Structure formats: structure tokens, C-alpha cells
Amino acid sequence: MASPDKLAHIVFKTGQLTQMTEWYTHVLEGSVTFGNDFLAFITYDEEHHRVAFIASGATDKPEPHHSGLHHVAFTYATLGDLIGTYRRLAAEDVRPFWCINHGPTTSMYFEDPDGNHVELQIDNFATEAELDDFFRSGAFEANPIGTEFDPDELGRRFDNGVPFAELVKQS
Numbered sequence: 001m002a003s004p005d006k007l008a009h010i011v012f013k014t015g016q017l018t019q020m021t022e023w024y025t026h027v028l029e030g031s032v033t034f035g036n037d038f039l040a041f042i043t044y045d046e047e048h049h050r051v052a053f054i055a056s057g058a059t060d061k062p063e064p065h066h067s068g069l070h071h072v073a074f075t076y077a078t079l080g081d082l083i084g085t086y087r088r089l090a091a092e093d094v095r096p097f098w099c100i101n102h103g104p105t106t107s108m109y110f111e112d113p114d115g116n117h118v119e120l121q122i123d124n125f126a127t128e129a130e131l132d133d134f135f136r137s138g139a140f141e142a143n144p145i146g147t148e149f150d151p152d153e154l155g156r157r158f159d160n161g162v163p164f165a166e167l168v169k170q171s
Helices: 017-027 079-090 128-136 151-159
Strands: 010-014 031-035 039-043 051-055 071-075 098-101 105-111 117-123
Touching: 010 017, 017 031, 017 039, 017 051, 071 105, 079 105, 079 117, 079 151
Parallel strands: 010 051, 071 117
Antiparallel strands: 031 039, 039 051, 098 105, 105 117
């Protein structure tokens, strides 16, 4: 048995095809690879589409107690990339509704035009062994949600040269 090599794509049903396509293209700094009145594909890397949208005519936004998609997460290569994305979006008044260090990741959660939650994150550990040590330490079990943070303060500390390990350490 082989595990998948990567996540290929995510597909959303929407009643706001244009708005959703524009929002994800903007937030992820992607591009549209295909689009018509029924379907749109966007990508931000070598894959032909990472996020797709199907015009379903649906207009109801998800509610907190519905079953289905909880959130979609996109991992950035560096903390600088995540902070730069936060600053770019914040300058246009696209702000996260929740910023939290989960332990394994430092994450910022946004809401798309349909009300879906989108996590932009970085991995806090460079290796699987470091992550395994963290899980075995009991720290995650003691606090499986994490510690909230102020993204502007994180950015200031990053700009001031605070070491990565200190920036992603849970308080």
C-alpha cells in the first residue's frame, strides 16, 4: 500500500463563483487556470489546480453546527512568508479571525466569502522527530488547542530578529 504523495486539490460548491475565485486567487497569490460560468480552477504552484469551485447555486453559508468541511489549511515554507502574507492581506483589510500557535503549527484563520474557514500556517518543527518529541512530551495533550497570539506583535518580534524557535514556542 502506498500513501498519497500530496494533497491534489480542494473543491468548493458555491453560489458565488466569481467572488470565491477572486478571493482565493488573491489570498493565495494564485492564478486561474480554467474558468467558465460553472467551474473555476486556481493554482499557486506546479499543480494544474489546487482549489476548484463549482457553481452550485447554493446560497446558505455554513453554520457552526453543520457537518462537512471544518477548514482548509495551506502551509507556507517560512515564517517570513506567513507574516508577509498576513501583512499583505491586512493592508487590504482582510484579517484573520483567529491567530493561534497550536504547538505543531503557527496558524492564522480567515473566512472566505462563503463563510468557510481557511488556515494559513507554518510548521513549527523542522523534522518529524522534533514533532514526535513534542507529542510525546505531553505538551500537546495538556493544551491541544494552543495559545493565541497577536500577529502584529509576532511580526514586530520577527523583524527584530527574535530566533525562530522563540517565535514559535508556545507560551
